[in-house]
Amino acid sequence: MTSTAAKTVTRPVTRAVTRSVEDYLKAIFAFSEERLATEANTGDLAVALNVSPPAISKMLKQLQTQRLVTHTPYHGVRLTAQGRRIALRIVRRHRLLERYLVEALGYALDEVHDEAERLEHHVSDEFIRRIDAHLNHPHDCPHGSPIPTIDGHINHVHGQPLSDADADIPLHIKQLTTDDAEHLRFMQSHALLPGALLRVVNREPFGGDLTIILDDTTLNISRRIAGKILVAEHA
Amino acid sequence: MTSTAAKTVTRPVTRAVTRSVEDYLKAIFAFSEERLATEANTGDLAVALNVSPPAISKMLKQLQTQRLVTHTPYHGVRLTAQGRRIALRIVRRHRLLERYLVEALGYALDEVHDEAERLEHHVSDEFIRRIDAHLNHPHDCPHGSPIPTIDGHINHVHGQPLSDADADIPLHIKQLTTDDAEHLRFMQSHALLPGALLRVVNREPFGGDLTIILDDTTLNISRRIAGKILVAEHA
DNA sequence: TTCAAAATTGCACTAAGGTTAAATTTGATT
DNA sequence: AATCAAATTTAACCTTAGTGCAATTTTGAA
Numbered sequence: 001m002t003s004t005a006a007k008t009v010t011r012p013v014t015r016a017v018t019r020s021v022e023d024y025l026k027a028i029f030a031f032s033e034e035r036l037a038t039e040a041n042t043g044d045l046a047v048a049l050n051v052s053p054p055a056i057s058k059m060l061k062q063l064q065t066q067r068l069v070t071h072t073p074y075h076g077v078r079l080t081a082q083g084r085r086i087a088l089r090i091v092r093r094h095r096l097l098e099r100y101l102v103e104a105l106g107y108a109l110d111e112v113h114d115e116a117e118r119l120e121h122h123v124s125d126e127f128i129r130r131i132d133a134h135l136n137h138p139h140d141c142p143h144g145s146p147i148p149t150i151d152g153h154i155n156h157v158h159g160q161p162l163s164d165a166d167a168d169i170p171l172h173i174k175q176l177t178t179d180d181a182e183h184l185r186f187m188q189s190h191a192l193l194p195g196a197l198l199r200v201v202n203r204e205p206f207g208g209d210l211t212i213i214l215d216d217t218t219l220n221i222s223r224r225i226a227g228k229i230l231v232a233e234h235a
Numbered sequence: 236m237t238s239t240a241a242k243t244v245t246r247p248v249t250r251a252v253t254r255s256v257e258d259y260l261k262a263i264f265a266f267s268e269e270r271l272a273t274e275a276n277t278g279d280l281a282v283a284l285n286v287s288p289p290a291i292s293k294m295l296k297q298l299q300t301q302r303l304v305t306h307t308p309y310h311g312v313r314l315t316a317q318g319r320r321i322a323l324r325i326v327r328r329h330r331l332l333e334r335y336l337v338e339a340l341g342y343a344l345d346e347v348h349d350e351a352e353r354l355e356h357h358v359s360d361e362f363i364r365r366i367d368a369h370l371n372h373p374h375d376c377p378h379g380s381p382i383p384t385i386d387g388h389i390n391h392v393h394g395q396p397l398s399d400a401d402a403d404i405p406l407h408i409k410q411l412t413t414d415d416a417e418h419l420r421f422m423q424s425h426a427l428l429p430g431a432l433l434r435v436v437n438r439e440p441f442g443g444d445l446t447i448i449l450d451d452t453t454l455n456i457s458r459r460i461a462g463k464i465l466v467a468e469h470a
Numbered sequence: 471t472t473c474a475a476a477a478t479t480g481c482a483c484t485a486a487g488g489t490t491a492a493a494t495t496t497g498a499t500t
Numbered sequence: 501a502a503t504c505a506a507a508t509t510t511a512a513c514c515t516t517a518g519t520g521c522a523a524t525t526t527t528g529a530a
C-alpha cells in the first residue's frame with residue numbers, strides 16, 4: 001500500500017470504531033440508560049472500564065469529534081443517536097452470544113459473560129445472523145436482559161428487586177442484574193433463573209434474610225442477593 | 236534441589252504472545268513445515284503477512300529474544316519447540332473453528348477461513364474444548380487439513396496433486412490446499428470435497444484441462460484447480 | 471571477482487490506548 | 501461570599517506494532 005496522497009487528506013471525522021470505542025460506548029449506555037441516570041460521569045466510567053480518569057477524558061474528547069457522544073466537560077456524557085446505535089449493536093451481540101453459549105454449548109450462567117465480552121467485538125455480522133436464526137430469534141439473554149433488535153429497539157424490563165417485594169404474592173423472576181460469577185453460581189444452583197415462580201414467605205427485619213418458596217422448596221437468601229433479582233407479579 | 240534453583244536474574248524474555256506474534260508464528264509454521272521447506276524467509280513472510288520486509292526483520296528479532304524462533308540473519312527462521320507449540324495451538328484452533336462453523340452453523344466452505352482467522356485469537360480454551368467435544372473430536376478441518384492434538388501432534392496428509400494423478404485409477408480427495416474463496420466455491424459446487432471418490436479419464440496435453448468422473452458425473456477442471464486438490468489411490 | 475538481489479538496520483513517523491503529575495473547575499460547607 | 505477538597509481535565513510521556521525510506525551488509529550466481 002503506497003500512500004503518496006496522504007499529505008492532502010483532511011483529518012477524517014469518521015475514525016474507526018475500534019474495540020475500545022465499542023467498550024466505551026457500551027459502558028456509557030449502561031450508565032445513562034440501563035441505570036436510571038441520564039448521563040454518565042468520568043469517575044464511574046473509569047471504574048467500570050478499569051482505566052484511569054484521564055484515559056476517560058481523552059477518549060470522550062475523541063468520541064465527541066466522532067460525533068458518538070456529547071460531552072459537557074466537568075458534567076457528563078450522553079450518547080448521540082449514532083453512538084447509541086453502536087452501543088445497542090454491541091449489547092445485542094453480547095446477549096445473543098451469551099444465549100448461544102448456554103443453549104448450544106452448555107455453558108453455565110456464570111461463564112458466559114467473559115466469553116461474550118471478547119467475542120462480541122470479533123465475530124462477523126454473518127455469525128450473529130446465524131446464531132440468531134439458530135436460536136429462533138430469542139428476546140432475552142440467559143440473565144433475562146432484553147436483546148436489542150437489529151434496528152436498535154430495546155424493551156426495558158420492568159420489575160422490582162425481590163428484596164422489595166411484598167410477602168405472599170406469586171412472583172416470577174424477570175432478570176438477574178449481576179455479572180458476578182459467585183452470585184450467578186448461587187442463583188443457578190438454586191434454580192433462581194428468569195421465568196422461575198416463587199413467593200416470599202418471610203422477611204427478617206433490619207435488612208436480614210428473605211425466606212422464599214420456589215418449586216415447593218423453601219430457601220433463605222440474603223437481602224444482597226435478593227436485590228439482584230428482579231421480579232414481577234405473576235399474572 | 237540442585238539444578239532447579241530459580242534464577243532471580245531480571246527477565247527480559249517474558250513478553251506477551253500477542254495476536255501479531257501468533258500470526259507470525261503461524262505463518263512461519265506454514266512455510267517451514269506445511270510447505271516442503273525447513274526454513275521460512277523474510278520475503279515470503281512479508282507477502283504472507285502483508286507487511287513490509289523491515290517489519291519482518293524487526294519482529295524476528297523480538298521473537299528470537301522471546302525464544303520462539305531461531306533466526307540466522309540473511310538465511311532463514313525456524314521455530315523453537317516453544318514457538319512450534321504456540322503455532323500448533325493456533326492451527327488447532329483455526330481448524331476446529333472452521334469445522335464447527337460448517338457443521339454447527341451451516342457455513343459454506345469459502346466463508347469459514349476469514350471468520351476462523353479472527354476467532355482463533357479470541358476464543359477461550361474452554362470454548363475450544365467445548366466445540367471439540369461437540370464435534371466429537373474431529374481429525375480434520377473441512378478442507379481436509381489435519382487438526383493438531385492438544386499436545387501438539389499433527390499427522391501430515393500424504394497425497395499427490397490431482398493434476399499429477401494417473402488416469403483410470405480410483406482416487407479419493409484428501410485435501411483442498413487453497414484458501415481462495417472462488418476456488419472453494421467452485422469445488423464445493425461440484426462436490427469436490429475431502430472424501431469424494433473420482434477418477435481421471437482424460438488429460439489434455441500442454442497443461443490443459445483434466446476430465447474426471449465423480450459420482451457418475453463427468454467434469455472438466457483446469458490444471459490450476461486440479462493442482463489444489465490432493466488425492467490418494469482409493470484402497 | 472564482481473555485483474545485483476535480498477535482507478537488515480537506523481531513523482523518523484503514525485496511530486491507538488494507555489500512564490502519572492500538574493492544573494483547573496465544580497459545588498458543598500463554612 | 502469565600503474557600504477548599506474532590507472530580508475532572510490537560511500536559512507530557514510510554515508502549516506496541518506497524519509504516520516508509522535510505523543506507524548498509526550479506527549472499528550467491530555469472
